[in-house]
Amino acid sequence: MPEEVPPFEELVAGTQRSAVHLEMRDAYAPADPSFIAWQGGPPYDRTQREADWHALIGGARARGVVVRRARIISEPMTPYIRFEYEVTDSMNIAAGEQVRWLPRRRASDIALPGNDFWVFDDCLVRFGHFAGDGTVIGHELTDGPAVIKLCAAAFEAVWERAINHKDYRPA
Numbered sequence: 665m666p667e668e669v670p671p672f673e674e675l676v677a678g679t680q681r682s683a684v685h686l687e688m689r690d691a692y693a694p695a696d697p698s699f700i701a702w703q704g705g706p707p708y709d710r711t712q713r714e715a716d717w718h719a720l721i722g723g724a725r726a727r728g729v730v731v732r733r734a735r736i737i738s739e740p741m742t743p744y745i746r747f748e749y750e751v752t753d754s755m756n757i758a759a760g761e762q763v764r765w766l767p768r769r770r771a772s773d774i775a776l777p778g779n780d781f782w783v784f785d786d787c788l789v790r791f792g793h794f795a796g797d798g799t800v801i802g803h804e805l806t807d808g809p810a811v812i813k814l815c816a817a818a819f820e821a822v823w824e825r826a827i828n829h830k831d832y833r834p835a
Contacts (some may be wrong), residue, residue: 669790669804681730682783685780686734687780690741691798692794693798693799698747699744702750714754718760721760731762732762732763734826735765737766737768752829762828771825774821775818777811777815779794780794787812790803
C-alpha cells in the first residue's frame with residue numbers, strides 16, 4: 665500500500681532552505697474555476713486563493729526559504745499555460761517566488777524525470793501525477809538519494825537555460 669503523502673502546506677511549512685518546482689505539462693486542472701473564468705466562463709474571485717498562496721509562500725520566504733519555479737512549455741502556448749503566464753505576476757511573483765520559462769524546443773538535451781515535482785531542502789521530492797487532461801490523480805513522496813539527485817540536477821539544468829518571467833514573451 666502506498667505511503668500517504670502529507671499535505672503540500674505541511675511540506676512547505678517544514679522547509680528551511682529551498683523549494684524548487686518543475687512543471688512540464690501543457691495543461692493542468694481543466695475544472696479550475698479561475699481558468700474557466702479566464703476563458704470567459706462564470707466570474708471567479710481569485711482573491712482568497714491568492715491570499716492563501718501568498719501566506720504560504722510568504723511564510724516560507726520569511727524563514728529564508730528560496731522558492732523557485734521553472735516551467736517547460738510548448739510554443740505556441742496552450743490556453744492553460746497562457747492563463748498561467750498571465751496570472752504569474754499576481755500569484756507567484758507577488759508571493760515571493762522566482763519564476764522562469766523554458767520553451768520545450770530548448771529542453772531536448774536535458775535529462776528529465778517523467779513527472780512534475782517539487783524538491784524540498786534537497787532532501788525530499790514530491791511528484792505530481794496527472795491524467796492526460798491535467799487532472800491531478802495523486803502524489804508520491806520520496807527521499808531516495810538517486811531520485812533527489814536526478815530531480816535537483818534536472819531542475820538546475822532547466823533553471824540555467826530558462827528565461828526569467830520578467831523577460832519572457834510568449835511566442
